[in-house]
Amino acid sequence: MEQHDFSQSARQSPKGILVIFALNTYKFFARSFVLILALGLSLSKNESFAFLNPTNMTLAIIGVFIMLLAIAILKYLNFKFYLDNDEFHLATGILNKDTTILPINKIQNVYIKQNFIQQLINVVSLTIETAGDDDTEIEIHALDRDTALSLKNQLFSNKQLEQFSVDKKHSAPIVYFRVSGRRLLLEGISKNHIKSFLIIFSFVVGLYNEFEKYLQQFHVTEQLKASVNLQSGSIINILIANIFIVILAILGSMLFSVIQTFISNYNLEVIENADTIEINKGLFNKVSLILTSVRIQNLVVKTNRLKSYLGLHTLSIKQAMINKKQQKNSVIVALEKHQLTHLIRNFYPKYDDRGEIFKPEILYKRVLLLRSVPIGIILNIPAFFIFGNYFWLVNVPIIIWIALFVHFSYKKASFQITEEYITINSGFMDRVKHINEVHKIQSVAIKQSIFQKHRHIASLHIATASQSVSIPYISEVHARSILDFLLYKIESQDRNWM
Amino acid sequence: MFSNQQIDLNILPSIDVIEFKSVSRQYLNILILNRCAIFFLIIIGLFIAKQMVNTGLFQSLFWYLTSAVGLLAFITIAYTILAFKTRKYAIREQDVIYTEGLLTNTIAAVPISRIQHIEISRSWLARKFKLATLNIFTAGESGIDLNIEGLNLNEAEKINEFLSKKVNGTA
Structure with a gap:
C-alpha cells in the first residue's frame, strides 16, 4: 500500500459531493415526509391551492434539488482535514466555521463504512470516534479505499504503542473467522422472533392507519370479508383461519429475522492483526472497524439453549460512550464455542472460567x-x-x-470474581454473560432496601464507562467484602481504564 | 520490582471501619424549606381552585384533598428528617465514599483515579446558608456520579482542592 501524505490540508474525493447530496436529500425528504404526504392527500382530494399548478410544482421541486446540491458543494468545499504531529485537524462549516483538533491518542475507534451509494461510486466513508459525547465523532464521507486505509493506519500507528504488550510478536494479519451462509441462516432462524414480529406488526398497523381511507375507497375490507366469509364458516373454519394467521405471522417474523441477520452480518469476518482485531461486515452498509483491547470496556456474551446447541454465540464488544447504532457494529454473531473462547482470550489474555462461582441468595x-x-x-x-x-x-x-x-x-443468575475479571451471568430465555476487567471499573455501589437490611442482604452495582452491571441479592457481608476487594484492586494497580 | 503476593482478604482496608462524616446540619433546613415550598404551592393551588371551580364534587372533596396533601407533607418532612442522618461521606486516601437513604440505603464508592472532573454547585438557598454541593463525575453515562449535597463551603473547597490535586497527580 502506498503511503499517503496527510500533512497538507486536503479535501475529500470530489465524489463526496454526490454522497453528501444523496445524504441531505434523503434527510430532507425523511424530515418533510409528513408534510409531503399531507400535501399529496389534499391534492388527491382536489383541494389544490391556486398557486400549485403543475409548472410551479416542478419549479419548486427543481429549486429544492438545486438548493440541496448547492449546499452539498459548499459543504464539500469547506470540509478540509490534515494530520499534524499527533493531531488530526478538521475545518468544517459553511457559515459557522468549526475547527476540530483531535489528539490521536484520544481516538477510540476508526470505522470504514460503505453504504449503497458509496458502493456504487466506489468510495468509502471514514468515521473517527472518541470517548466523548455522541456528537463528537468525525465523518469523512468520501475517500477512495486506499486513502482511507492509509489514513486509518496512520491514525493507529502513531497511537501510544507502549500501551500494547511489547512481547507480542508482530505477525501478519490472519482471517480468524469468516461466517458461512449456513450459519447466518441458523443464526437468523434461532433469533428471538418476538422482536421481529413486533416490528412487522407495528409497521402493518402504521400502514393501515395511513391508508385506511384509501382502503375504504377501494372496498378492500369488504372484499376480504367476502373471501373469508366468516358468517357461514363453522368453528373449524375459523380455527383453521386463525391457525393460518398464526403460522403466517411466525413465518413472516422468521423471514424478517433472517433477512435482518443477513443484511447486517453479510460476509462477517474477524481478522487478527498484531495487536488489534478487525471486524468487517454488512451487505448494503459495509462496515470495517478496528478494536484494540485497551479501549474495550467490557464484553457481553449472549446465547440461549437452542443457539448453544447449534454452536451459535454472540459476542458484543463494548467501548466507552458509543451510541446504540455504532455499538451494533462491534457485535460478532454465530461464533462457535472455541472461537468465542479464543476471541475472549485475545482481549482478556488471563481470562478463564475457573474459580469459585457464587449465586444470589434464595x-x-x-x-x-x-x-x-x-x-x-x-x-x-x-x-x-x-x-x-x-x-x-x-x-x-x-x-x-x-x-x-x-x-x-434464578437458575441462570450467578457470578464469579477473580483477580482480574468479574463475570456475571443472567438472563431468562437468553443466557447473558457480562465480563468486566477489574481495573476498568469506574465506581462501585452497594444498595440495600429496608427489607434487605432486615435479612442482611444487599445488591452490588458495578459501573464501567460502557455499561453498568449488578450482582443482585447477595449477603451483606459478601457484598462489602467484594467492594473492599474491588476498590483495593483498582486503587493498588495504577492501571488506566483507557 | 514486580511482585505478585497472595492477598489476605482479611487485612484489606474495609469500609466497615470507616468513620463517616455527616453533612452540615444546616442542610436539613434547606431540605425542609424546599419540601415546604412545594407543598405550600400545591395548597395555594388548591385554594385558588376552590374559588374558581364551582362543581359540587370538587367543593365537597376540597377539605379531604387539602388534608391529604397536609398529611403527605407531614410524612415527607418526617421522612426527610429521619433520613437526614443517613447522609454521610468519607474521603479516604484513594477513594470517595458517600452513603444515603433510609428506605433504600446506597453506599457508593468512586476511586480517586477514576474521577473525570469535580464541580462545586450552589443554589440560591445554599448560598444563604454558606453550603455547597460537590459533584464528582466519572467516565461513561452509566457511571455512578457522586453528588455530596449540603457540605460547608469551606469543607467542599478543601475536598475539591485535595481531590483535584490527586487527580492531576500533583499530590
Whole structure:
C-alpha cells in the first residue's frame, strides 16, 4: 500500500459531493415526509391551492434539488482535514466555521463504512470516534479505499504503542473467522422472533392507519370479508383461519429475522492483526472497524439453549460512550464455542472460567416472583375486555410463564470474581454473560432496601464507562467484602481504564 | 520490582471501619424549606381552585384533598428528617465514599483515579446558608456520579482542592 501524505490540508474525493447530496436529500425528504404526504392527500382530494399548478410544482421541486446540491458543494468545499504531529485537524462549516483538533491518542475507534451509494461510486466513508459525547465523532464521507486505509493506519500507528504488550510478536494479519451462509441462516432462524414480529406488526398497523381511507375507497375490507366469509364458516373454519394467521405471522417474523441477520452480518469476518482485531461486515452498509483491547470496556456474551446447541454465540464488544447504532457494529454473531473462547482470550489474555462461582441468595427468587406478579395481574385487565367472562383462563399461561421466568432467571443468575475479571451471568430465555476487567471499573455501589437490611442482604452495582452491571441479592457481608476487594484492586494497580 | 503476593482478604482496608462524616446540619433546613415550598404551592393551588371551580364534587372533596396533601407533607418532612442522618461521606486516601437513604440505603464508592472532573454547585438557598454541593463525575453515562449535597463551603473547597490535586497527580 502506498503511503499517503496527510500533512497538507486536503479535501475529500470530489465524489463526496454526490454522497453528501444523496445524504441531505434523503434527510430532507425523511424530515418533510409528513408534510409531503399531507400535501399529496389534499391534492388527491382536489383541494389544490391556486398557486400549485403543475409548472410551479416542478419549479419548486427543481429549486429544492438545486438548493440541496448547492449546499452539498459548499459543504464539500469547506470540509478540509490534515494530520499534524499527533493531531488530526478538521475545518468544517459553511457559515459557522468549526475547527476540530483531535489528539490521536484520544481516538477510540476508526470505522470504514460503505453504504449503497458509496458502493456504487466506489468510495468509502471514514468515521473517527472518541470517548466523548455522541456528537463528537468525525465523518469523512468520501475517500477512495486506499486513502482511507492509509489514513486509518496512520491514525493507529502513531497511537501510544507502549500501551500494547511489547512481547507480542508482530505477525501478519490472519482471517480468524469468516461466517458461512449456513450459519447466518441458523443464526437468523434461532433469533428471538418476538422482536421481529413486533416490528412487522407495528409497521402493518402504521400502514393501515395511513391508508385506511384509501382502503375504504377501494372496498378492500369488504372484499376480504367476502373471501373469508366468516358468517357461514363453522368453528373449524375459523380455527383453521386463525391457525393460518398464526403460522403466517411466525413465518413472516422468521423471514424478517433472517433477512435482518443477513443484511447486517453479510460476509462477517474477524481478522487478527498484531495487536488489534478487525471486524468487517454488512451487505448494503459495509462496515470495517478496528478494536484494540485497551479501549474495550467490557464484553457481553449472549446465547440461549437452542443457539448453544447449534454452536451459535454472540459476542458484543463494548467501548466507552458509543451510541446504540455504532455499538451494533462491534457485535460478532454465530461464533462457535472455541472461537468465542479464543476471541475472549485475545482481549482478556488471563481470562478463564475457573474459580469459585457464587449465586444470589434464595430470597432473590421471591423478589423475582413479587416483581412479576403485578404484571400478571395487570394483564388480566385487557384480557377481561377481550375474552369477557372467560378472562381468568388467561391466568393459566401467565402463571406458567411466571413460574418459568422465576425458575430460569434464578437458575441462570450467578457470578464469579477473580483477580482480574468479574463475570456475571443472567438472563431468562437468553443466557447473558457480562465480563468486566477489574481495573476498568469506574465506581462501585452497594444498595440495600429496608427489607434487605432486615435479612442482611444487599445488591452490588458495578459501573464501567460502557455499561453498568449488578450482582443482585447477595449477603451483606459478601457484598462489602467484594467492594473492599474491588476498590483495593483498582486503587493498588495504577492501571488506566483507557 | 514486580511482585505478585497472595492477598489476605482479611487485612484489606474495609469500609466497615470507616468513620463517616455527616453533612452540615444546616442542610436539613434547606431540605425542609424546599419540601415546604412545594407543598405550600400545591395548597395555594388548591385554594385558588376552590374559588374558581364551582362543581359540587370538587367543593365537597376540597377539605379531604387539602388534608391529604397536609398529611403527605407531614410524612415527607418526617421522612426527610429521619433520613437526614443517613447522609454521610468519607474521603479516604484513594477513594470517595458517600452513603444515603433510609428506605433504600446506597453506599457508593468512586476511586480517586477514576474521577473525570469535580464541580462545586450552589443554589440560591445554599448560598444563604454558606453550603455547597460537590459533584464528582466519572467516565461513561452509566457511571455512578457522586453528588455530596449540603457540605460547608469551606469543607467542599478543601475536598475539591485535595481531590483535584490527586487527580492531576500533583499530590
